[in-house]
Amino acid sequence: MEHADFVTHFRTQVDALHAAAAAAGPDAPVPTCPGWTVKDLVDHVGRVHSWVLNALDTPPDDATPRPDERPGAWEDLLPWWLTRARELADALAGTTSNTPAWTFSPTERTYGFWARRQAHETAIHRLDAEHALHGDEVPSLLFDTDLAADGVDEFLTLMLPRQLSRRPVAREGRLVFHAADAGRAWELRLTPGQPAGVGPIQDAATDADATVAGTADALYRAVWARPSGAITSGDRSLLDGLPRP
Known part of the structure; x- marks a missing residue:
């Protein structure tokens, strides 16, 4: 953009x-x-x-x-x-x-x-x-796909590393985020005591500890811990445990 x-x-x-x-x-x-x-x-x-x-x-x-x-x-x-x-x-x-x-x-x-x-x-x-x-009746599609996908990227590459420098995670894990409508996917690797690794998917998503999938809009809400229709498979606590501002 x-x-x-x-x-x-x-x-x-x-x-x-x-x-x-x-x-x-x-x-x-x-x-x-x-x-x-x-x-x-x-x-x-x-x-x-x-x-x-x-x-x-x-x-x-x-x-x-x-x-x-x-x-x-x-x-x-x-x-x-x-x-x-x-x-x-x-x-x-x-x-x-x-x-x-x-x-x-x-x-x-x-x-x-x-x-x-x-x-x-x-x-x-x-x-x-x-x-x-x-209340709970907010439409599931509010945000432009490109904006939402960029928002996921901004959270993972800018806001999350900033938060992790202040509140490091205590667990190790690999999360994959997949926004099908945007044709984009991200891999997040968490290692205690080290900066988060964010980038393109290195290997099969089935090897991930958790996968978060849905529209870019749904992923945008999920990474910011807002109510979301994204589907999380695997260890959801890795997603829920990410520090937010």
Whole structure:
């Protein structure tokens, strides 16, 4: 996917999250984020989007930027967040993907990093807002196939290694993820005390300790520990035990 694609998806997910949050209301519980209400969810995405806006104006080697203070009242918070999110989309769209910016990545410090990261951050929290609004009746296909497949890849190659550096797994195992509609598959090898190995499948999927299969949309939800129609065979505890942000 190209930089412009991520920005387009980011805009789409912002609008969908806003619609679901407004319809659910501030006090609705978010079942996929235990202990949160919709107001907590919007406060969180407002914090993230304002933080990233500030990161775009921060040189790559400077200190970590800080998010803005958020309004306390729901009637102020919701439009405040939407304004910041749209400002962020416009800023990302207004330059090239290789424009330097501060990021938490040690290797990729560009606007392109943030376009991808915020497309997925917002998509997953849009899903949370849909569950707050619809409960278990959220449609099984919400996300574009390419976006969802890229989201699986981003989780396995960026977000999971970051979490494992803080919360290493204690078990060894091999997981295979197969998104048939996207024509993509990933192999994840977990070894205690070592970085996770992620790449193309090395040998038969039947040798895996666990296999997670389904649409890219279903796998996207599964890797982020959201309700999913993905089918997991083998040792499901390996999937459930992956650390999430």
